[in-house]
Amino acid sequence: MSDHHPHTHGRGELMERLVAHGHLIPSGEPGVYGRGSVCETVYSGVDALLTHNVRQDEPEIFRFPPLVPRRLLDEVGYTESFPQLCGAVVCLKADELPRFKPSLRDSESLVFEHTSLALLPAACFPAYPAVARRGVLAVNGATLDLGATCVCRNEPSNDPVRLQVFHQRELVRMGTETQVLEWRERWMERAAAICEQVQLNATFAVANDPFFGRGGGLLARNQRDAKLKYEGVVSIAGTAGCAVSSFNYHRDQMGKVFGLTCADGSVAHTACVGFGLERIVIALFDRHGCDVRDWPENVRRILDLEGACV
């Protein structure tokens, strides 16, 4: 085990080191982890660094919980595009409760019933109906800071960067096509600067989502051709291709679904920018080692690790 040549280790070994150092706390289920003291300090430092950048936009602040109405995932098209990642909530069937000794593990006994709630898989979804219900957008459109939002995806894996529950630090822009695209461009520049500040080597490139099924390939090609998605990608544990940020343009899709209207009466365009907080933290441990006392002075300072005494 060596923290000095972290790039030569695979992701399985990285996971073992993160657990051994108490940075990730296993729950016993794949992709479900707690965070230890030092990990949380780094996480808070990354979040604060992003907040510092976010403030330049003078955004409105919204916070949304990780449960949403099931219909929301249908409306935004998530259920159809990514059915494999969806999680929904069931409860124990009320009128059968007195008749059995309850166990959540005993899923064979047909005592569950559906609720109307699902797990939130992408931080921005609740923001569109929330803003639409206030009425027409201002001339400047709207810029939202959704903070560190907990999201959940049904994707069990032992890869430390493929969690089933994690946090997206998410920003949303709504307005005209020009407003939205300029904002997305500016955030790609900011994200590149942030990665440099913490000495992560990130490359920014057009990307696509893992659309489901036979039609998925075509959707992915269309997404790339129209440059709807860019990602900031780093190497983790010697394996390339881990997206730590994404920059998504939805054209007027959300505007149409939720009736979001610009001041000039046109359908609003929207974009969102998301930073994968756990992925950035794990990329930092991989890059600089599991002992934060050995991290470069500049990185420690910018993440405020000195003040936190770690």
Next chain:
Amino acid sequence: MSDHHPHTHGRGELMERLVAHGHLIPSGEPGVYGRGSVCETVYSGVDALLTHNVRQDEPEIFRFPPLVPRRLLDEVGYTESFPQLCGAVVCLKADELPRFKPSLRDSESLVFEHTSLALLPAACFPAYPAVARRGVLAVNGATLDLGATCVCRNEPSNDPVRLQVFHQRELVRMGTETQVLEWRERWMERAAAICEQVQLNATFAVANDPFFGRGGGLLARNQRDAKLKYEGVVSIAGTAGCAVSSFNYHRDQMGKVFGLTCADGSVAHTACVGFGLERIVIALFDRHGCDVRDWPENVRRILDLEGACV
């Protein structure tokens, strides 16, 4: 609508005012709300005030996500004591995905299958196995700050203080009976002082949990007789009996279940203290009005609302 005599309004009207001011953002489902800018500022102020008090304990920091293994809720006895509040996670059945146009709302079509995950209903549960796996406790035991933990309960309601997803600011103590009970006592004093600082009239008294079913009454009486649970209770919207904090002694129940052992070899006793962040924030809006510019200077200062310019 008057913010100057909030106590004369019922909770339904309080909810309407919280929504009208943009403090709570409806999702369309009962008990599932986002938080607006001003609400989030108050929420952060309350959290920071608690952090200031928590630091006196020099706790270890842990953070846990709102999904846990289903077996954890069985092990701690939650499934048996509160089956009505449990939520479990299902996903769309993988081998049926290509055959249908997916809709999460279409719960009749039998395309769901169980996962091994449940929603976390009480913040402290993941902490016990996490600490137990490190081995025997130190002589001083362990004191944990779990931060603002998102928890979920299957309890649809239009009462603004009965949410299905909310945050507990949670602390946990593990050690000998004396260590644990002294710590709980100290936190009741701190909680009383905190309520005074923000000018909430709270009373602290023995309480019980809403245990399920016919045996529930006996369990509740035993809990009260042994003084296992105290609550800090406030009036909200003229209705008494809203618990905003709780102080729970588990005797050696968690210690036995998870093999938590004191330095002297005895089974560890545990206690947890939880502050209901949304409830405290809503109690503050009810007590001081929905416009934070009208709040008492002292309260604004202690919650750092000045710095946040609201």
